[in-house]
Amino acid sequence: MVIIHAAAELADFLKKERLTRGLVGFVPTMGALHEGHASLMQQARRDTQVVVLSIFVNPKQFNENADFVNYPVTREADLELARNEGVDVVFLPDVSDVYEDSFQTESANYGDLTAVFEGGKRPGHFDGVVSVVRRLFKIVRPDLAFFGEKDLQQLAVIRQLSKIEFPRIQVIGCPLIRDEDGLAMSSRNVRISASDRGHALKLHSSLLDVLRCSKTQGDLHGAIDRNRDLLNEDEHIELEYFAAVNGKEFSILKGREVPEETFVIVAAVVGGVRLIDNCRLGCS
Numbered sequence: 596m597v598i599i600h601a602a603a604e605l606a607d608f609l610k611k612e613r614l615t616r617g618l619v620g621f622v623p624t625m626g627a628l629h630e631g632h633a634s635l636m637q638q639a640r641r642d643t644q645v646v647v648l649s650i651f652v653n654p655k656q657f658n659e660n661a662d663f664v665n666y667p668v669t670r671e672a673d674l675e676l677a678r679n680e681g682v683d684v685v686f687l688p689d690v691s692d693v694y695e696d697s698f699q700t701e702s703a704n705y706g707d708l709t710a711v712f713e714g715g716k717r718p719g720h721f722d723g724v725v726s727v728v729r730r731l732f733k734i735v736r737p738d739l740a741f742f743g744e745k746d747l748q749q750l751a752v753i754r755q756l757s758k759i760e761f762p763r764i765q766v767i768g769c770p771l772i773r774d775e776d777g778l779a780m781s782s783r784n785v786r787i788s789a790s791d792r793g794h795a796l797k798l799h800s801s802l803l804d805v806l807r808c809s810k811t812q813g814d815l816h817g818a819i820d821r822n823r824d825l826l827n828e829d830e831h832i833e834l835e836y837f838a839a840v841n842g843k844e845f846s847i848l849k850g851r852e853v854p855e856e857t858f859v860i861v862a863a864v865v866g867g868v869r870l871i872d873n874c875r876l877g878c879s
């Protein structure tokens with residue numbers, strides 16, 4: 596496994612690899628890697644010949660400085676995991692490699708998609724995400740890029756970026772990976788205390804309850820309202836949103852029809868840690 600820090604060196608390295616080995620698969624991350632990230636690398640390993648992992652804690656996508664400062668860094672363990680997953684190249688850029696001298700983001704405006712839910716609750720977040728992914732795409736020039744459905748709205752935003760600016764890059768969405776108790780894996784989970792974890796798990800159980808009620812009773816909207824109330828009643832949970840949406844446009848579902856692309860999405864702060872989760876309706 597090769598470790599590269601400079602953007603120009605990576606571009607040069609991949610030029611040769613592309614010619615001799617084939618398709619380049621790209622997995623962008625912020626490190627503190629876990630099995631969710633590993634599943635993306637495994638998918639990239641299956642679909643492409645040259646697997647590139649980037650680890651870059653993008654300062655521009657944190658709307659709260661405390662979250663950025665407290666973001667976990669586990670560099671040695673990350674490299675070990677990448678090696679075990681058969682990653683070919685780890686790109687570890689400095690801020691100047693990614694943003695050059697400007698250190699500016701461009702505003703990302705894809706209508707409601709970038710304005711609602713995560714876009715509304717985390718002002719500037721998608722500007723930072725799109726700006727960094729745009730730069731990384733230009734450096735890596737992958738054939739396929741792998742993103743997790745854990746960050747469902749981010750995935751929809753990246754698909755939009757790719758459609759408009761990088762039509763030759765195929766964006767692959769990979770399933771959300773959970774811990775055994777059901778908590779959606781996240782680098783931030785190490786900051787959840789044992790007692791708060793019980794409260795955090797209610798996010799997943801609420802999603803499952805909506806799934807069950809929607810399937811067995813056809814009562815999606817009633818189940819959404821009931822579970823939102825239950826989460827709001829828990830004083831350890833600061834609920835930000837709990838809604839059924841179209842997973843491509845993030846418009847709120849109305850009416851009784853439940854199209855295939857419907858997801859229930861949730862975001863909440865538990866014990867000072869912001870968590871997001873989602874579940875597709877119609878699959879277990």
Ligand code: AMP
Nearest residue numbers: 624625626631742743745746771772780
């Ligand atoms: P992050 O390091 O949190 O920016 O995440 C890097 C990539 O890993 C993103 O595409 C995430 O959606 C994906 N990811 C993070 N957690 C999970 C998970 N639990 N399951 C699947 N993908 C994940």
